[in-house]
Amino acid sequence: MNLETTYLGLRLRNPLVASAGPLSQTVDGIKALADGGAAAVVLYSVFEEQIRHQAELDAALVERNAETFGEALSYFPELPGIDDGDVPAHYLHLVEEGAKAAGVPVIGSINGSTRGGWTQYARQLEEAGAAAIELNIYFVVGDISLSGREVEERHLEILRSVKQAVSIPVAVKLSPYFSSVGHMCRQLSEAGADGLVLFNRFLQPEIDIDAMDVEPEVNLSAQVEGRLPRTWIAALHGRVTASLAATSGVQGPEDVVRYLLAGADVVMSTSALVRHGADYGHQLLGGLESWMDTKGYTCLEDVRGLLSIRHADENAYQRAGYVTALEKAKTTYGGL
Structure with missing residues (x-):
């Protein structure tokens, strides 16, 4: 049974990818996901705010040293990227060690909402050994004067900025809340996105009526949430050059099959692996193989997109x- 697929130009042994989540916070966690069947692992996201905060700390340190030891400045070693700050060292170390230990492609994830110097640090992820970058654009518009076109342009600017910084593939994880999702996906593909991850799940805070406060909540995805991304993957399959990654709503092997029939190149999961453990990947893949065998398919390419538009x-x-x-x-x- 041939389950090989191509995502972001990377040849993968199967279509299951562990998406960004809590299981990829350690080298052991990354290795467990790979051993559990994942053909690639997307690390948990490093945030723009974390990068900017580190930049401020570095700048303050240099300024303090400059004031105290101005005469010795010529002896200072050059600090890489000091104008823009630095990606948290722990994350870079995790990328480097995780890539060595996993035996599968490790994809770094950057979560941001503005264009800025921090995008240059995608290059450091590349240098640390990331096989690709997943750009998680989490942009909740609170300014009602901002037009839909301006929101779209923000996404395109961030993508272009990151693409200029790296030579490895870049995927964009985007939300479904555009006036024309298909057109936005086509724009991103034409702007250089190597992959599209459908869809980002915005955190929806709850109102606590007793505490009279707003509380953030993180809930694992439900199976029904897979219908929206499947619909758009079915619409986009064969119509954009970017790879298509499906995320949300994967609970069992049947959900993997549904996404592939719609046209996904890979199927991502976090919730199912959190619920059942990293080894659950083998069960998802085993169910896929069983279904293919029942239907008489021997190659994944014969299945993909059969029920696309x-x-x-x-x-x-x-x-x-x-x-x-x-x-x-x-x-x-x-x-x-």
Whole structure:
């Protein structure tokens, strides 16, 4: 059974990728994910704010030393990237050691929302051994005067800035909240994105009515959440040059199969691996192989995109499918 696939130009042994999450915080965790079946591991995200904070600390240190030992400045060793700060050393070390230990591609993840010098530190991730960069653009617009076009341009500027800094592939993890998701994906692909990760899950805070406060919450994804990214992957398959990665809603092997039928190049999971352990990857892959064997497929390429919009009934994904679903709901729930 041939499960090999290509993502971001990287040849992977199978389509299962461990997405950014708590299991990739240590070298042992990264190795466990790879041993558990993941063909690549996306590390947990390093944040723009962390990079900027480190830059401020470095700048303050240099300024203090300059004031105290001005006459000795010519003897100072050159500090790499001192104008822009530094990626937290622990994260760089994790990339370097994780890449050595895992035996599979390790993908660094940067979470940011503005264009700035911090994007230059994607280069340090490359130098540390990252096989690729996943750019997690977490941009919640609170300024209602900001137009949709300006939001789109912000994403494109960040992508271009990172692409200029590195030679390794760059994927963009984006949200579904654009006025035209398909057009935004095409723009990102044309701007140089090597991959698109669909979709980012915005944290939705809860209001505590007793404490009269807003509390952030992180919930594992539910199976039903896979329907939205699958719909857009089915629409984009074969229509953009960027690789397509699916994320959210993976609970069992059937969800992996669904994403592949829609057209995903890889299927990412964190929630299922957190719930069941890193070894659960073997169960997901075993279920995929079992399904392929039952259907008579021996190669993953024969499965991918069979139910994308290019091959399936386009009406099932668009207006006619919407009407049919509502009519079915009337019949199913009308007597309740």
